[in-house]
Amino acid sequence: MRDKIFPKILISFLVLFMSCNSSDEVKIRTGSIEEALKVASQSKKNLVVIVTYPGCPTCDILLSSATKKNEFTEVLSHFVVYDFNVLNPANSWVEQWMFEKAYPIACVFSPEGKLITLIENGDINKIEKVLTKIAANEQDKSIYDYSKTRLTVKGKELVETLNASFQGYRVLNQNKATNEAINKAILNVKTSVAKESYFFNNYVLSKLYYKIKDTTSAAKYTQTALNFSSTMDAVLYPPLRAELKYQLNNKYDQYDDAYLAIKQTTRDIGKIERSKKPVISFQVKNVGKKPLLIKEVVVSCSCTAAQWPKKNIMPGEEANIDLTYKPGKEGVFQQTAYIISNAFNSSVTITINGYVQ
Helix, strand or coil: CHHHHHHHHHHHHHHHHHHHHHHCCCCEECCCHHHHHHHHHHHCCEEEEEEECCCCHHHHHHHHHCCCCCHHHHHHCCEEEEEEECCCHHHHHHHHHHCCCCCCEEEEECCCCCEEEEECCCCHHHHHHHHHHHHCCCCCHHHHCCCCCCCCCCHHHHHHHHHHHHHHHHHHCCCCCCHHHHHHHHHHHHHHHHHCCCHHHHHHHHHHHHHCCCHHHHHHHHHHHHCCCCHHHHHHCHHHHHHHHHHHCCCCCHHHCCCEEECCCEEEEEEECCCCCCEEEEEEEECCCCCECEEEEEECCCCEEEECCCCCECCCCEEEEEEEECCCCCEEEEEEEEEEECCCCCEEEEEEEEEEC
16 A cells, blocks of 8 residues: 555655746747747736847847746746847848847746836846736836936936837738827827837838828938937848838938948958057948938947048948947957948948957
8 A cells, every 4th residue: 555655745746846937947949029929928027128238248148047946037937038139131120110239138928918017127126126016917017126218307207208109009010900000109209209209119100101091190200210320320220221211211222321331341450569549441432312421420339430431422422431339358359330421321330350469
């Protein structure tokens, strides 16, 4: 009798042990936002989207910690978790929507697709603190402690603004959205624009109005969107700006504006001595029909300095952009700079690499 009871107890223990362990396992998925929300809805769980960038050390640490047995993993096990690499074309909208290029960022959505909060902080303890509150359904104001992007509004107001833009963007991408759904989305996005007007929510409004053939309102929000011209706008929105210009005038050609052409976007300068400061030139040409003005060249490191022409480059004219690199240590290096201009292609990336000996 004892021999029969012991195997049953052992089997029950193993089943319980495996069940407890599996509940704490975190599977980090990849895919589109609609796929992620579908999984969250089917699982009846909130969704955590971790927005990452390749080569970001803090992103790597966060993703690694999410797969190890610890308190953070235990909290994450209550959520559906997705990794959104922003270099994946399917995720390019995320930065545009948030108006941010800092990583990692954790976005938490309800199973119904509502943005609950946004956490711009790579500190695992702080992320865990917010997610613990949400998992326990204790959604007080502390869940917005780290809700910030480069937009002016912060906290709960930021989350509400981004949620309105997000819901409008989802409706915009539905092939069979009804006029009722579109008008509801328009109303919500217009409310968010009153709190914080930025390129993306004006873009969404313009496209939604265009979808219901209200071209007058569409043109109004197109013009507002196109008036945003900060460095961040230039980096994030070139393809969306093009969409709006074509929508405004279907005869529009990209070369009607200034257009920055460049022969080489990457220069390998080979081996250099640590005591040297090489100057690398990139030749650019305005192949558009309007004057080209380079507003800024943003470098990725203080070890690189940029020089560029401050006057207009007229159609057909050429000019040089010079990067001066000051080596910091021996070994392989790569430095990037962003050419910000008034051109159709308002942000162009140039790169230098080599080896310091």
